Amino acid sequence: MSVHVTDEFINSDFLIASDTVSPVATPTRTSRRREATRARLVAAARELFAEQGFEPTRINEITERADVGFGSFYNHFASKDAIVAAVIATAVEEHGSAVDALTADLEDPAEVVAVAHRYFVRLAGDDPIWAWLLVRLDLSHNVLSSALGERAFRDLQAGLDAGRFTVASVPVALVGSGGALVGVMRGVLDGAIPADRAGTDHAAGVLRLFGVPAADAAEVAERPLPPATRP
Amino acid sequence: MSVHVTDEFINSDFLIASDTVSPVATPTRTSRRREATRARLVAAARELFAEQGFEPTRINEITERADVGFGSFYNHFASKDAIVAAVIATAVEEHGSAVDALTADLEDPAEVVAVAHRYFVRLAGDDPIWAWLLVRLDLSHNVLSSALGERAFRDLQAGLDAGRFTVASVPVALVGSGGALVGVMRGVLDGAIPADRAGTDHAAGVLRLFGVPAADAAEVAERPLPPATRP
Numbered sequence: 056m057s058v059h060v061t062d063e064f065i066n067s068d069f070l071i072a073s074d075t076v077s078p079v080a081t082p083t084r085t086s087r088r089r090e091a092t093r094a095r096l097v098a099a100a101r102e103l104f105a106e107q108g109f110e111p112t113r114i115n116e117i118t119e120r121a122d123v124g125f126g127s128f129y130n131h132f133a134s135k136d137a138i139v140a141a142v143i144a145t146a147v148e149e150h151g152s153a154v155d156a157l158t159a160d161l162e163d164p165a166e167v168v169a170v171a172h173r174y175f176v177r178l179a180g181d182d183p184i185w186a187w188l189l190v191r192l193d194l195s196h197n198v199l200s201s202a203l204g205e206r207a208f209r210d211l212q213a214g215l216d217a218g219r220f221t222v223a224s225v226p227v228a229l230v231g232s233g234g235a236l237v238g239v240m241r242g243v244l245d246g247a248i249p250a251d252r253a254g255t256d257h258a259a260g261v262l263r264l265f266g267v268p269a270a271d272a273a274e275v276a277e278r279p280l281p282p283a284t285r286p
Numbered sequence: 287m288s289v290h291v292t293d294e295f296i297n298s299d300f301l302i303a304s305d306t307v308s309p310v311a312t313p314t315r316t317s318r319r320r321e322a323t324r325a326r327l328v329a330a331a332r333e334l335f336a337e338q339g340f341e342p343t344r345i346n347e348i349t350e351r352a353d354v355g356f357g358s359f360y361n362h363f364a365s366k367d368a369i370v371a372a373v374i375a376t377a378v379e380e381h382g383s384a385v386d387a388l389t390a391d392l393e394d395p396a397e398v399v400a401v402a403h404r405y406f407v408r409l410a411g412d413d414p415i416w417a418w419l420l421v422r423l424d425l426s427h428n429v430l431s432s433a434l435g436e437r438a439f440r441d442l443q444a445g446l447d448a449g450r451f452t453v454a455s456v457p458v459a460l461v462g463s464g465g466a467l468v469g470v471m472r473g474v475l476d477g478a479i480p481a482d483r484a485g486t487d488h489a490a491g492v493l494r495l496f497g498v499p500a501a502d503a504a505e506v507a508e509r510p511l512p513p514a515t516r517p
Contacts, residue, residue, distance in 0.1 A: 221500060222487075222491070223483070223486075223487040223490060223491075223504070224479075224483065224484070224487040226473065226478060226479045227470060227473070227479055227483075227484055227487040227488050227491065228487075228491060230466075230469040230470055230472070230473040230478065230479060231466035231469055231470050231488055231491050231492075232466070232469075233469050234465040234466045234467070234468050234469020234470065234472070235461075235462035235463070235465045235466040235469070235495070236465070237465050237468075237469070238461040238462055238463075238464050238465020238466070238468070239458060239461055239462050239465065241461070241465070242457065242458070242461040247457060247461065248455075248457045248458055248461060252454070252455065252458075253455070253458055255454075256453075256454040256455040256458040256459075257458050257462055259454060260453070260454075260458065260459060260462050260495045261462075261495075263494045263495055263497065264466070264491045264492075264494050264495045266494065266500050268499070268500075269452060269497050269499075273454070
């Protein structure tokens with residue numbers, strides 16, 4: 056399975072959340088209705104992309120599914136790429152929030168990192184459309200500079216502050232672990248790596264990369280994963 | 287700096303060396319001349335790509351530099367993409383051989399891995415055109431399934447055989463370390479990571495990922511790097 060996204064699109068800055076969420080300073084009845092229509096369009100596009108992929112989905116299918124007039128699409132989005140960007144920004148934020156929820160009650164920063172990495176490797180097995188998209192987007196580094204990158208930095212820093220992790224360079228550890236995750240997700244998507252233990256084995260590797268001794272890293276990575284509540 | 291390569295090209299299987307080297311069962315005078323002309327075209331293309339990039343280089347510039355008639359280009363390559371593929375396959379093989387030469391006298395399998403990773407991180411600082419290309423090619427997994435991937439597997443296996451490395455899964459460790467390398471190279475190319483210590487810090491991380499204890503990994507990664515003889 057493959058998701059085609061143009062280079063121009065991949066290289067745009069769409070993953071910065073503030074670029075894709077319309078600012079509404081003082082909500083009025085009109086602005087609330089406008090936001091509701093936009094949200095319906097995004098939800099409809101998301102369903103269609105998941106059902107049939109990005110490429111074949113046409114704008115009139117999106118407006119039909121959302122029960123919105125074709126012309127009003129352009130009151131919200133300049134192009135199909137623009138709504139793809141909004142759908143992805145929403146999904147990235149939701150996956151990030153889902154991992155936050157999964158890890159909220161964990162006290163060990165190493166387990167937080169392990170669960171986050173296992174979540175995304177599992178995503179490659181469970182939801183290849185979104186996983187491929189994240190992998191392809193990584194090409195431009197935007198995933199790491201996005202809401203996911205901020206979370207990865209936060210989690211690494213928490214482990215360093217707690218004395219659980221030791222790395223020579225935070226940015227090198229951050230892009231290295233992110234790159235490793237993308238490599239493993241891609242391996243699962245390609246079928247080059249069996250999905251069953253990939254997340255656990257990868258998470259143990261990332262913990263070792265972050266300076267956790269091997270036996271300790273393996274134990275943390277093997278802990279039961281909380282049941283995922285995926286968006 | 288950025289190198290534009292079409293998705294179709296990236297997704298092709300050109301990095302398999304056997305696809306790009308013309309088989310010559312019984313060398314004859316004609317076939318030797320044919321190979322020599324092809325090699326001149328590849329060398330000329332390589333110079334031009336390095337000087338001015340892939341995109342702006344035109345086929346007639348390549349034939350002129352190679353002192354070959356324009357029409358005979360098509361006796362050897364179906365398109366510009368085909369000669370780009372040949373140039374890259376040559377460069378990948380040369381970088382792989384250069385690392386082999388650098389590491390030939392090393393007895394510690396951990397040092398072999400560290401030197402190889404430091405070589406490619408250094409490449410991102412020294413030769414951004416080729417480094418960008420390797421990073422972009424990784425998108426399709428072809429780098430790992432190429433001559434470089436075979437070497438990475440060989441080096442990981444040597445460390446496992448020697449009891450120097452311990453990993454739960456060889457393929458996960460392989461794609462994880464490869465992904466980490468690509469992430470770090472990209473970080474250097476983007477300017478997100480200072481180049482000076484990136485290779486050393488990344489190499490230490492890969493060794494930890496491969497199960498080498500942290501203090502040991504740091505010591506190996508800091509060993510003086512043999513002077514690079516780059517192609």
